[in-house]
Amino acid sequence: MEEGKETKKSGREGEDGRDRLSELHDDVLLHIILFINTNTAVRISLLSKRWNNLWKCLTNLCFRRRSFKNITNYNKFVSHVFSHRDTSIPLHCLDFEACGIIAHQLLDTVTPYLQCVTQLRIYLDQESRDMFYYSIPFIFSSPSLTSLTLSILCPRNILNLPQSLHLPALKTLNLTNVSFSARPNDVCAEPFSNCFSLNSLVLVGCSLSDHTKVLSISNSNLSRFTMKRYDEQQYKIVLSTPNLTHFAIRSYIGCHDLSSLSDLTLLEDVNIEISTIFHATVLRLLRMLSYVKILTLSKAVIEAILRVSYSSVFSS
Template structure:
């Protein structure tokens, strides 16, 4: 009989190997032998993803089995490194139980991409935002397209990466929301389809450690940056946000502007173009500027070619080293028009390299 060399490996090594497996297959190793039966109970990475095209009722039952196994069978003395719930429907009580369990086990990385047909109580939500162990959090919890309202401040002292989708920020001072100032190690922040609660009008991104910030489309509001160590800024899908800063962003290395086309933009190109220019005034210390879609550049071209358009104040991109523009191959625009806008953008940095990249 062939020697079972895999089973002879130490538990720590086997658990490390199993951490790269999906939870479903890792748990199935329990049928191999008595040793494996106990080994899978000590998994440190737990993820759940539904079977594609599975009916909602069946999906709820499958998640219930997954959660029941976690809550009743897993070795509770083992810390939990990662819990990921992806695109699953669930009952609110069960979701609360499994989130609370993960927090008790000092979970470090938490992904919640969850939908429910009715409003859950979410007793666990306040516990998430004061966790002492979380280093990474991705949160998208929605019921009937309503949005979760976050507390005024997130108290996550060791959090480094945060992705928020479909949430609402609460004002902490008059009309301003300032949720991130107590995340003292935060490095990366991504917010998408988010809005402000009640009468709040300004989202203040106040954090001295934040290095990378990405904002996607969502409700229109003002964004106030108080991020002295910001090195990367990306805005996608919307040109409506107004951007301000309390610092000179002297460490800003790259800015990426990416907007999808909206047929109504031709009617208000002057407003959008001016808004983009105001962004660039705030982000004037950038070294690498990329228009990763043609549309924002196209809007500015349209505005610049309008004889009645009022040109904004000249930009002062004095640190700019490179300008990159992604141009669609079907775009028919003269090099002269493109060069006019490029020269305007590079007025304070004529030695910057220019890359016009044509893509399908």
């Protein structure tokens, strides 16, 4: 080698040629790979023998379908990770998609590892056009869950939830394309009353079963509630949420028949974006929102309010 030329060193090596990155403690290395998806974490195990089994100790797992060429490879990878991880280390956070015709089988693979999970995000995607119902009751009776996101990616397929969710530690709940049902001989669904710690609730494209007519959002701890509506099913929503501070409704079809059993005196911020709304619904909304501090309304809602005011003036 010519004099004056320096030997190229790997980015992982120090001036003395040592691989300082691999010399770090396992806890530090695990903390580093915690910020990447699981697919990448497993791949970097090929860097050296020192990294070979680190991914098996991960407490957070994140799987993304887009990282694989096809669904078959993705499903095999998820099954491989769960069958080879260190089961003596509890799993705390799981974020994954269950795709294709074997989506339910993949859920069965994951189920035994969920006892200690505190944060769970599941996105279900089934290619069949037929209506079907998933049955995953283990999610809805967990004493450890603090955050749950459950999304059915195809609106044609509906997840029928249990009549009551028994999740005492749950603080954040996001549900997309699910169905609620009342108990036998009743028409009112009340799924959230046993979620005693629930602070934030988001419902997107949710519906009611055939015999159910009313959805009761009954929870004394709930502070934030957002509802987005995409289907044409009409049903009543009754709020029993005395500590509600933030409330949002977004719909391009119309507004549900909405009422409240509480005065909602703590309301700070309300956002209502509705394309069509009836006079009676406007009047109820105005009564409900009398204490709100910041109010954002869509053009259609403002026009409906003006029509109500105009009618009141000329009828008096």
